[in-house]
Amino acid sequence: MNMEKKLLLQVMNLKKYFPASKGLFTNRQVRFVKAVDDVSFDVYDGETLGLVGETGCGKTTVARTILQLYHPTSGKIIFDGVDLSSLPENDLRKMRRRMQMIFQDPYASLNPRMTVGSIISAPLDVHTDLKRSEKQEKVQDLLKLVGLNPDFVNRYPHEFSGGQRQRIGIARALALSPDLVICDEPISSLDVSIQAQVVNLLEELQDRLGLTYIFVAHDLSMVRHISDRMVVMYLGKVMELADRNEIYLHPRHPYTKALMSAVPIPNPRKARDRQRIILKGDIPSPLNPPQGCNFNTRCPLAQDICFEKDPEYREIEPNHFVACHLA
Amino acid sequence: MKPLMEINNLTTRFHTQDGTVNAVNGISYTLNHGEILGVVGESGCGKSVHALSIMRLVQIPPGEIAAGEVFFDGRDLLKLSEKDMRTVRGHEIAMVFQDPMSSLNPVYTIGFQISEALILHKNMNKRQAKERTIELLNLVGIPEARKRFDNFPHQFSGGMRQRAMIAMALSCEPKLLIADEPTTALDVTIQAQIINLVIRLQQELGMSVMWITHDLGIVAEMVHRINVMYAGLIIERGLVDDIYNHTLHPYTMGLLGSLPSIDEAPGTKLISIPGLPPDLVDLPSGCPFFARCTYREERCAKERPQLENGPEEGHSVACWRWREIQKMGIS
Numbered sequence: 090m091n092m093e094k095k096l097l098l099q100v101m102n103l104k105k106y107f108p109a110s111k112g113l114f115t116n117r118q119v120r121f122v123k124a125v126d127d128v129s130f131d132v133y134d135g136e137t138l139g140l141v142g143e144t145g146c147g148k149t150t151v152a153r154t155i156l157q158l159y160h161p162t163s164g165k166i167i168f169d170g171v172d173l174s175s176l177p178e179n180d181l182r183k184m185r186r187r188m189q190m191i192f193q194d195p196y197a198s199l200n201p202r203m204t205v206g207s208i209i210s211a212p213l214d215v216h217t218d219l220k221r222s223e224k225q226e227k228v229q230d231l232l233k234l235v236g237l238n239p240d241f242v243n244r245y246p247h248e249f250s251g252g253q254r255q256r257i258g259i260a261r262a263l264a265l266s267p268d269l270v271i272c273d274e275p276i277s278s279l280d281v282s283i284q285a286q287v288v289n290l291l292e293e294l295q296d297r298l299g300l301t302y303i304f305v306a307h308d309l310s311m312v313r314h315i316s317d318r319m320v321v322m323y324l325g326k327v328m329e330l331a332d333r334n335e336i337y338l339h340p341r342h343p344y345t346k347a348l349m350s351a352v353p354i355p356n357p358r359k360a361r362d363r364q365r366i367i368l369k370g371d372i373p374s375p376l377n378p379p380q381g382c383n384f385n386t387r388c389p390l391a392q393d394i395c396f397e398k399d400p401e402y403r404e405i406e407p408n409h410f411v412a413c414h415l416a
Numbered sequence: 417m418k419p420l421m422e423i424n425n426l427t428t429r430f431h432t433q434d435g436t437v438n439a440v441n442g443i444s445y446t447l448n449h450g451e452i453l454g455v456v457g458e459s460g461c462g463k464s465v466h467a468l469s470i471m472r473l474v475q476i477p478p479g480e481i482a483a484g485e486v487f488f489d490g491r492d493l494l495k496l497s498e499k500d501m502r503t504v505r506g507h508e509i510a511m512v513f514q515d516p517m518s519s520l521n522p523v524y525t526i527g528f529q530i531s532e533a534l535i536l537h538k539n540m541n542k543r544q545a546k547e548r549t550i551e552l553l554n555l556v557g558i559p560e561a562r563k564r565f566d567n568f569p570h571q572f573s574g575g576m577r578q579r580a581m582i583a584m585a586l587s588c589e590p591k592l593l594i595a596d597e598p599t600t601a602l603d604v605t606i607q608a609q610i611i612n613l614v615i616r617l618q619q620e621l622g623m624s625v626m627w628i629t630h631d632l633g634i635v636a637e638m639v640h641r642i643n644v645m646y647a648g649l650i651i652e653r654g655l656v657d658d659i660y661n662h663t664l665h666p667y668t669m670g671l672l673g674s675l676p677s678i679d680e681a682p683g684t685k686l687i688s689i690p691g692l693p694p695d696l697v698d699l700p701s702g703c704p705f706f707a708r709c710t711y712r713e714e715r716c717a718k719e720r721p722q723l724e725n726g727p728e729e730g731h732s733v734a735c736w737r738w739r740e741i742q743k744m745g746i747s
Contacts, residue, residue, distance in 0.1 A: 143605060309604065355632050357660050359678075
């Protein structure tokens with residue numbers, strides 16, 4: 090990693106536990122879902138950090154906690170030198186302008202009763218005191234920026250296809266010219282040919298506007314395509330973090346290895362030749378994660394130590410972090 | 417050897433308030449014994465409706481199987497009585513759907529739902545059915561199958577539910593298993609498990625499999641042949657290696673270009689297909705891909721290309737310009 094790069098965001102020992110009540114009526118809070126359990130990583134200005142993992146690994150919770158949509162249980166989120174979790178509400182609001190989110194489901198994330206124009210200008214209404222005409226102009230510019238016809242301002246979301254709706258969502262996220270955009274599975278509900286359109290658009294916008302992305306997804310091949318570095322999460326913890334090629338060519342964690350080998354290869358010969366690592370069983374419930382290493386129930390290499398001690402998350406090579414006793 | 421299934425000119429429409437939706441527009445193909453066929457296309461290309469038409473599960477009205485023949489083991493399924501069709505479903509052709517939660521009944525145990533099919537189709541008594549069900553659950557890799565027999569669907573994880581669905585589909589030893597995007601709702605590691613399972617079962621049981629998906633990546637390693645569908649038509653079909661390595665149709669090229677390659681150089685741009693699929697109510701009379709195609713010419717707007725043989729055996733394409741495009745050496 091380039092040392093001159095500026096740190097934009099630091100996530101330090103982030104924990105987010107959700108209380109789980111037991112019993113239908115008693116509401117005793119006896120257990121916690123450790124959705125995010127001691128996660129740390131840095132995001133540099135202008136890069137794309139891919140955040141991958143399977144259902145329930147906590148990737149979306151990390152994304153939401155960064156935006157302070159959830160209050161962290163403990164840990165720090167430092168955005169451009171300011172610790173967000175200790176910020177008073179008013180100051181936090183100002184910081185929020187600089188961080189925006191693109192959501193997974195373009196059908197659920199746009200209000201069906203608002204026009205495209207009012208959807209995109211909503212952030213401008215909240216955060217700026219631009220004049221009406223200025224807002225209108227800005228909305229038109231944003232529509233053009235994401236490749237939609239500016240004459241669409243008075244249409245409603247149902248008149249658009251999934252890919253077009255996602256473009257509207259992107260325009261809304263860019264309305265306040267943020268520094269950081271968190272993309273929470275922005276393409277997983279789109280068709281393959283439309284996915285490529287949206288990914289190309291995101292890359293183009295990044296080049297043009299110097300955006301920093303955190304790209305959350307479970308589709309590894311797309312994440313690898315768009316990311317500079319990748320974080321692999323499993324059951325609330327970071328398993329591995331490295332440069333995208335490093336993590337693909339030299340994965341050190343057995344989970345990353347299995348994940349990489351499960352990625353479909355659109356080439357029959359290569360697909361038949363490669364060795365697939367098929368993991369046994371399912372992801373354990375985050376309500377009672379296993380003792381020791383979280384991955385030990387499915388790990389093909391697990392040894393005694395893996396069931397006793399939680400592996401330390403450490404830098405085994407420059408900029409390559411792994412949490413595994415055996416790596 | 418005669419093929420297991422031969423489909424001629426299958427045409428399915430839906431009559432809706434907004435007009436007639438031309439979901440499947442005259443497709444013909446054969447499926448051989450012991451073969452895994454991939455049916456690939458994006459949402460709305462008619463891949464699922466064509467499968468439902470084979471099973472005669474299209475709701476009529478608004479649906480209508482307007483024309484065509486589906487010869488399965490020598491009989492035209494579209495001409496069977498509803499009663500005869502019922503013995504075909506489950507018994508000879510079984511189907512696994514995309515969402516394993518909504519295709520299992522939440523108020524019955526997994527064991528009950530699987531043994532029901534055995535009692536119905538195989539004339540087993542309850543005890544025999546239970547033993548067979550446990551065998552099937554073992555076969556699809558559900559741990560502690562005997563204990564799991566009395567579980568309800570909500571006690572199963574997504575991957576296990578899909579395994580249970582597959583066990584149910586296999587319970588009557590069908591000759592053909594139709595899998596309609598069975599892994600779309602699942603995580604990648606679980607998806608890999610299910611794909612492995614189906615390949616193993618296909619080899620052990622010797623049945624034919626039709627795997628319907630929108631993802632050309634998934635089918636690459638498992639299928640023998642592929643039909644690529646667009647706007648209710650087969651626009652390219654052939655052996656899996658030919659489809660990937662000697663792609664003929666511009667749409668298939670676009671689909672492959674949309675997928676990031678695992679060994680691509682940093683900064684590589686994806687080749688996306690511009691625009692959107694055509695409206696099935698108002699299908700263009702020429703090539704359905706015309707509006708999005710980079711190689712279109714006048715003729716493509718006027719006349720619809722039919723499937724014609726490509727350079728390799730069994731590889732066909734519906735494109736007027738495939739020879740020229742090949743010469744340009746783009747694929």
